[in-house]
Amino acid sequence: MEKNVPIWEKACLTIEEAAEYSNIGITKLYEMTNHPLCNFILHVGPRKRLIKRKEFEKYLSQQIEI
Numbered sequence: 001m002e003k004n005v006p007i008w009e010k011a012c013l014t015i016e017e018a019a020e021y022s023n024i025g026i027t028k029l030y031e032m033t034n035h036p037l038c039n040f041i042l043h044v045g046p047r048k049r050l051i052k053r054k055e056f057e058k059y060l061s062q063q064i065e066i
Helices: 015-022 026-033 053-061
Strands: 041-044 048-052
Touching (some): 026 048, 048 053
């Protein structure tokens, strides 16, 4: 039995979930998370990256353009 957690209750989001949640494209999210000072990214191993939802929301609320 698989339990689905709503996106707004998850601590971390995949790039695809973050794109759906924020209406920002996947390519743009990869570009943003490639920046060395990105504080809302969580690396899981060498290839997987997750978006820390609360930090991502805070980052977006402080931006006027991305």
